[in-house]
Amino acid sequence: MTGRFPIEDVSPVVACGRYPAKAVVGEIVPVSARAYREGHDALGCNVVWLGPDGAARPFTRMRPGEPGQDRWHATIRPDAVGTWRFTVEAFQDPYLTWQNAVTKKLAAGQGPAELANDLAEGARVLEAALDLVPKDDLDRVRAAVDALRDDDEDLPRRVGPALDLAPLLWDHPVRELVTTGDEHSIWVDRPRALFSAWYEFFPRSEGAIPATVDAPARSGTFVTALDRLPGVAAMGFDVLYLPPIHPIGRVNRKGPNNALTAGPDDVGSPWAIGAAEGGHDAIHPDLGTPEDFRDFIAAAAEQGLEVAMDLALQCAPDHPWVTEHPEWFTTRADGSIAYAENPPKKYQDIYPLNFDNDPEGIRAEILRVVLHWVGEGIRIFRVDNPHTKPFDFWHWLIWEVKKVDPDVLFLAEAFTRPAIMHGLGKIGFTQSYTYFTWRTSAAEMREYCAELVAAADYMRPNFWPNTPDILHESLQHGGPPMFKIRAVLAALLSPSWGMYAGYELFEHVARPGAEEYLDNEKYELRPRDWAGAQEQGRSLAPFIATLNRVRRDNPALHRLRNLRFHDIDNPALLCWSKHDPDTGNTVIVVCSFDSRAVQWGNTTLDMPALGFDWHERFTVHDELTGADYDWGQRNAVRLDPYLQPAHVFTVRRPAPPAEPEAAPPAPAAPDLTVEDVPADLSGGTAPTAPAVKDDPRWSS
Incomplete structure (x- = not known):
């Protein structure tokens, strides 16, 4: 920082500026700082921000926040992918200082003689402003200068024109003693980095043929999986995530339900990569050929789906790296290579890489692999267990890839300690899995989401109610209503959410003693009768499609920073809203956490958070039922888990009062001659044509 005034606690700044903050194209990014000065003269602050091209963006003045806190606020809106830079400046504002002093002296009744110096000082400040204001406003400023110096005019007329310039000189201030703060950076991604709806399926299960007595099972392929794309697209998803599509190791291959021994026809886990x-x-x-994969990506794009690929940096014992680069792994005392363990769990089919052995060689090979798939058209990677690899490696890899293609996104699949999950977001991961699955009460969810909003400068959540590894007991025992409840929470609390195939079919049977599916698809083929379930009404797909349609149609749901919670007097219910100031779009959601009983509640809405004054009323439209309700600050709700476990309201604002219709043009005044006027004005009869009293201009 260089200059006269302190500038402190600038936001957004991540890890003291070590890493860039995050935003997406078109997102409103709040910038704030604490700045103050000695004495009583006015201080001003502004943001200087530069785009990836290095060009300065429009002057952005900051407004003071809560009185007495010396906190200043502004928003910027980046419009391109890349690194943006911003600096907070503080300055002495002589016009505001003059305005404050003159206003107080006038209120105290001081006259022209006592204000002589103030009038001269005001003229000096406005003369300096002539070099700053737009050309169209120059005449106004010159007139104000002349008025201040006009000794023949009364005091209000001398001062008034200068005081009227306050809005102009707020936007184009005279700045003295300018202090420049430190430069900070924001990495801006494409919009999908913040707003996305993910769907996960195993291509090998789509079109697969189960084993029979006479024939072994047959895997689905990229070609047979094409038939599933329209169904995924119809539910409104825009990212299709595929588990690893690579060859699967045969050594120590796992059997069904994670059995240690696999049969000759068992397909193994896709995460045991390499053969x-x-x-x-x-x-x-x-699965097919590289050409089949390219065709699959193209067909998905035609359905509005972007394919995301799994990046799992681990190897099966028969991966080529094991023989070509044994130094990349950990050798145990008996000379064997260490397999993965998470005691008491053992993963004999996986060898983890040791990044401390030949780190340069490992880095170069992994960068080559990632860029290979980028070249095949992949722009999103879901990264498996990134918290088990060095952080400096991820920081290096992510930014090396973005040098080649800045549109590449990385989702961190890490369910671990909060500091580590937040750290992965800081070093560059685009999105993060979260603890959403394990937040099962309204109070827990509200507290956790508040934590995520506070971290929005660097960590973007992606809420998943299920994954191939995670089938929470709430879904195991909550029945179909709980599947609706968790989908509403995931889709409408977070701008990004996802679900694993089978959720829409209410799959809920767990392997005994485990929080995962029985007959887990990780270890076996699992073809499903999608069409039959839809025809028989056993599918949640229409409900999921409605949620994704509501998300798509309401800009307020595309953001995270605007999440606001509202009080409700039933602990089984959660009420929240999102408001978009640009469009005025507002969504209010009330969701039950109880999948078994009817729940009533009374809301107390934070009306200013919705863009209303406290006393106003408005109409809410339930996107799930089509019903309309008249709402205000306090409202009663009833949620039935089997009929409607949530209200999803879009707010319909009252139309502004209609302008009164203009009166029709008045007819021309009649041409009266002397003959038309009665001779005796005291008692004669007024002419009937033309009658002046019928002229609309005379109507009361």
Whole structure:
């Protein structure tokens, strides 16, 4: 910082400026700082911000926040992908200082003689402003200068024109003693980095043929999986995430339900990557060819789906790296290579990489692999267990990839300690899995979401009610209503959410003693009868499609920072809203956490958070039922888990009062001659044509 005034606690700044803050194109980014000065003269603050092209953006003045806190606020809106830079400046504002002093002296009744110096000082300040204001306003400023110096005019007329310039000189201030703060950076992603709806399926299960007595099971392929794309698109998803598509190791392959021994026809876990057919840059031959994969990506794009790929940096024992680069792994005392463990769990089919052995060689190979898939059209990677690899490696890899293609996004699949999850967001991961699945009460969810909003400068949540590894007991025992409840919470609290295939079919049977599915798809083929479930009304797909349609149609739901909670007097219910100041779009959601009983509640809405004054009323439209209600600050709600476990309201604002219709043009005044006027004005009869009293201009 260089200059006269202190500038402190600038936001957004991540890890003391070590890493860039995050935003997306078009997002409103709040900027704030604490700045103050000695004495009573006025201080002003502004943000200087530069785009990725290095060009300065429009002057952005900051407004003071809560009185007495010396906190200043502004918003900026980046419009391009790349690194943006911003600096907070503080300055002495002589016009505001003059305005404050003159206003108080006038109120105290001081006259022209006592204000002589103030009038001269005001003229000096406005003369300096002539070099700053737009050309169209120059005449106003010159007139104000002349008025201040006009000794023949009364005092209000001398001062008034200068005071009227306050809005102009707020936007184009005279700045003295300018202090420049430190420069900070914001990495701006494409909009999908913040707003996205993910769907996960295993291509090998789509079109698969189960084993029979006479024939082994047959894997689905990229070609057969094409048939599932329209169904995914119809539910409104825009990201299709595929588990690893690489060859699967045969050594120590796991059998169904994570059995230690696999049969000759068992397909194994896709996360046990690598076999004789190749490693991380290869495609499993059962799925098809590279050409089939390219066709699959193109067909998905035609359905509005972007394919996301799994990046799991681990190897099966028969991965080519194991023989070509044994130094990349950990060797145990008996000379064997260490397999993955999370005691008491053992993963004999996976060898973790040791990044401390030949780090340069490992980095170069992984960068090559990632850029290979970028070249194949992949722009999103879901990264498996990133918290088990070095942070400096991820920081290096992510930004090396973005140098090649800044549109590439990375989702961190890390369910671990909060500091580590937040740290992954800070070093560059675009999105993060969260603890959403384990927040099962309204109070827990409200507290957790408040924590995520506070971290919005660097960590973007992605809420998943289920994954192939996670089938929470609330879904195991909550029945179909709980599937609706968790979908509403995931889709409408977070701007990004996702679900794993089978959720829409209410799959809920867990492996005994585990929080995962029985007959887990990780270890076996699992074809599903999607069409039959839809025809028989056993599918949640229409409800999911409605949620994603509501998300898509309401800009307020595309953001995280605007999440606001409202009080409700029933602890089984959660009430929240999102408001978009640009469009005025507002969504209010009331959701039950009880999948078994009817719940009543009374809301107390924070009306200013919705863009209303405290006394106003408005109409809410329930997007799930089509019903309209008249609402205000306090409202009663009833939620039935089987009929409607949530209200999803869009707010319909009252139309502004209609302008009164203009009166029709008045007819021309009649041409009266002397003959038309009665001779005796005291008692004669007024002419009937033309009658002056019928002229609309005379109507009361």
